[in-house]
Amino acid sequence: VKEIRTFKSVKIEFNRKLTSELFHLRLAGNLCADFSPGQFVMIRVRQATDPLLARPFSLLRADSDGFEIVYRVVGRGTSILADKKAADSVWAFGPLGHGFDPDANSHAIMLAGGVGMPPLYSLAEAMIENGTNPKKITLCYGACTARELIMTEEIEKLDVELRLSTDDGSCGHRGFATDLIDDSIAKHATGKNPSATVYACGPEPMMAAAANICREKGLALQVSLERRFACGFGVCLGCAVALKQGGYARACTEGPVFEATQIDWKNNG
């Protein structure tokens, strides 16, 4: 039998509404069981051709029974996904892309902005599973307002140092999550041998600001970038990320996680 690997029909186990716009989706099956944090899965909501393209989502969690994402409703594709119920089917393909490359020997400072939280949750969980002391992980998690800070109970169970911020001050620090990493760097990466690595996922301006901070402090920063793309497996060349050395890399293949020093922050979308 000639093997053909492509999108597979998968059943929804649950599709929980967390806020008016944020949903937590679990799909059945072992498709993404061997994923690494930062990798993504492509999901098509219909087999018909409208909407046409699959959408990429960072994985929150996966095991041999199922895999999970958190998504925000931003357009037609995600609106249709939000209407799906348990036992409905979608079409999924993954895991794809190049994820985080965690450094177990340095304090991990994670910067999560809004719906950028899931890959960092999975990174923290994987590092702890692999023997990292949860106290060596600081998760700085920011959102617009308190109700957009989701799954905080589950994050607290990781027992990492959790620092929250909201733009409107309704929970935690009033301001941006990038303010929190400044503090965390001062606390965990002081002295002559700063030993912290920063991992970030969220709005691109947030990650560009983090890149400035980390460059000044001499800290390594890994960023997970988001792009509009069509295929997810390296052929459409839609997901171009402008590089400092010139030219572009593909968010779906060389990324979505990049070293921040590779990125040309001025010329990206």
Next chain:
Amino acid sequence: MADLKVDIAGVRLRNPIIGASGTFGYGAEYSRFFDLNQIGGFVSKGISLLPKTGNPPPRVAETSSGMLNAIGLENVGLQTFIDEKLPAARKLNTRLIVNIFGNTVEEYAEVAHQLGLQEGIDALELNISCPNIKAGGILFGTSPENAGLVTREVRQATDKPLWVKLSPNITDIVTIAEAVVKAGADAVSLINTLTGMAVDLQSRKPILANITGGLSGPAIKPVGLRMVWQVASAVDVPVIGIGGIVSAQDAAEYLLVGASAVQIGTANFIDPAATAHISEDLSLLLDDLGCEKVEDLRGKLKLP
């Protein structure tokens, strides 16, 4: 089982399903999804004399049953293609057609000449129709004189079978098709993408950094069918149909209006094995239609 073999100006394909340029990488990207000996062939990403980095992002936008792209002809350039991509591509046990473009007639001819010296390339496809970059060929593809000129020069630069890929962004595609056939094209492939745009009301900005892009996908199939029918009715060389094919039914419709083979583009993005699936389904569909071979359907449109 229907016999799917076709002959495109001396290039024999095991079936009429071909991966389209710009959606099929350099071929090897697809070997992890299926064995490429299941399809007729593929057309590589467009190759230019020098590498091109392409356009800034965003480069793609979704539209109703379609998508816009403004990739900007990103490619590794002629030398890297020959050194690094071609050795893997020629091992794939399927027909390899290399798409080429240039900034000038001389560049087109040089790329064609160099590729003409390479083994394992079954045909060249001349891109005179990419709408994204002025230098990418639209200047050659929109006038019969220029289209004929570049085709003639490339024809003289190589002995490889020559396909010319036509733009739909013109007034009368038949005059362009006739001009390139007269200049020596062995086959014509059509249609390339239709120029379009998408805008965001909130930001009041175009979605693509390039402002405009090329529309592809099921939305353009009626335009492709109409143009293939017009061209196939007018020229004596094989016509390769392109535009919005996602199923064997779509492919068969193109054969019915006169295409000798078809190319699958955007469908590869939503199903990496689309070409393999369509190849398999087409054989069954021809059986259902009572056709023993592709010629039993090709151009058999009944007009009122």
